[in-house]
Amino acid sequence: MDNLRSQYNGRTVLITGGMGFIGSNLARCLVDWDVEVIVVDALLPEQGGNPFNLDGIADRIKFVRADIGCDYVANHLVGGVDIIFNLAGHMSHLDSLLYPRRDLELNCATQLTLLEACRSYNPHVKIVFTSTRQVYGRPELLPVSEAHRVAPLDINGINKLAAEHYHLLYHKLYGTRAVCLRLTNTYGPRQLLAHQRQGFIGWFVRHALTGEVIELYGEGKQRRDINYVDDVVEALLLAGGSEKSDGEIFNLGGTEPVSLSDIATELIRLTGSGSVRHVPFPREQQLIEIGNCYLSSEKIETMLGWRPRTTWYDGLARTVEFYRRHLPRYLEPHFDPVPRSTAAAS
Numbered sequence: 001m002d003n004l005r006s007q008y009n010g011r012t013v014l015i016t017g018g019m020g021f022i023g024s025n026l027a028r029c030l031v032d033w034d035v036e037v038i039v040v041d042a043l044l045p046e047q048g049g050n051p052f053n054l055d056g057i058a059d060r061i062k063f064v065r066a067d068i069g070c071d072y073v074a075n076h077l078v079g080g081v082d083i084i085f086n087l088a089g090h091m092s093h094l095d096s097l098l099y100p101r102r103d104l105e106l107n108c109a110t111q112l113t114l115l116e117a118c119r120s121y122n123p124h125v126k127i128v129f130t131s132t133r134q135v136y137g138r139p140e141l142l143p144v145s146e147a148h149r150v151a152p153l154d155i156n157g158i159n160k161l162a163a164e165h166y167h168l169l170y171h172k173l174y175g176t177r178a179v180c181l182r183l184t185n186t187y188g189p190r191q192l193l194a195h196q197r198q199g200f201i202g203w204f205v206r207h208a209l210t211g212e213v214i215e216l217y218g219e220g221k222q223r224r225d226i227n228y229v230d231d232v233v234e235a236l237l238l239a240g241g242s243e244k245s246d247g248e249i250f251n252l253g254g255t256e257p258v259s260l261s262d263i264a265t266e267l268i269r270l271t272g273s274g275s276v277r278h279v280p281f282p283r284e285q286q287l288i289e290i291g292n293c294y295l296s297s298e299k300i301e302t303m304l305g306w307r308p309r310t311t312w313y314d315g316l317a318r319t320v321e322f323y324r325r326h327l328p329r330y331l332e333p334h335f336d337p338v339p340r341s342t343a344a345a346s
């Protein structure tokens, strides 16, 4: 990490969605490195934005509560920054089917607004975009490489794929230094636990810690790769700090694939509470179920030297340890009081 840190010396970084789960973990790392960090977050309802995520570093960043999909906000913020970690987005696959236009707004229109702002005010900025493995749909071949055909099963996957293309098009046409990372299930400290529409791991963690029943759809034998958030932060930093990543798409695969059932069992063991019940797949979930899915990280390992380092059982243990201390902060979705901007970016 020391070598990586030196690439961020003297840089100014903008994190969109930086009060959310992954963005706040990234912000914490950059603040530790004394990087100048600007966080913009709209604290959208039902998403992972939570002021507690920036607890302890709030006075060392510039926080702007605003929608990066507003052109005047984006135009104002992108000038003068060296790297944008573009994490603001909507990630619920189920919600995208219920509210497709909302997903379009957040995952496509917002991204275009940001890219247009870059074109006008900072055309050669580096921009790291977080996409999703959901763009592949049901895998035909495992592990899934970047060459696998894309066939999203839900609106969110389609819109994330379009957003990747916007980023890569701006790279080709205008020289914006964009890179897209396709994330698998990411978990760890500071993830929303209030509902299950942002991923199953947080939901399982919550139920194990509160001694409730974890419902497994079907037999729970689907195998997935999962990534501890610190590993994902390292990948973001490597992609953001390297010229080799410009114009590329990278999968972020996890360590060994693990079944949902094994994750639930391990969480019950770690917490000493909770239980499992097998239930039939709800119809809307069945429609977008991708079965066994795990990604190959060979490309990013070869080009940037990244691979996941945290085993799923170590990562779950660290996650449980965090929520044992802070569970009440994550049980409800965040609502106001509105955190004020600590400064406007100049």
Ligand SMILES: NC(=O)c1ccc[n+]([C@@H]2O[C@H](COP(=O)([O-])OP(=O)(O)OC[C@H]3O[C@@H](n4cnc5c(N)ncnc54)[C@H](O)[C@@H]3O)[C@@H](O)[C@H]2O)c1
Binding pocket: 016, 017, 018, 019, 020, 021, 022, 023, 040, 041, 042, 043, 044, 047, 048, 049, 050, 066, 067, 068, 069, 086, 087, 088, 089, 090, 091, 106, 110, 130, 131, 132, 133, 183, 184, 185, 186, 187, 191, 192, 198, 199
């Ligand atoms: N967590 C995962 O497992 C996972 C998997 C695949 C992809 N991703 C992608 O990674 C990114 C970050 O995910 P996360 O888990 O940290 O989500 P999160 O919900 O915890 O954080 C997203 C943040 O973005 C903010 N936001 C959304 N739209 C905004 C806008 N227009 N302007 C300003 N702020 C806005 C929200 O308020 C929220 O705080 C997302 O784009 C998501 O699609 C995450």
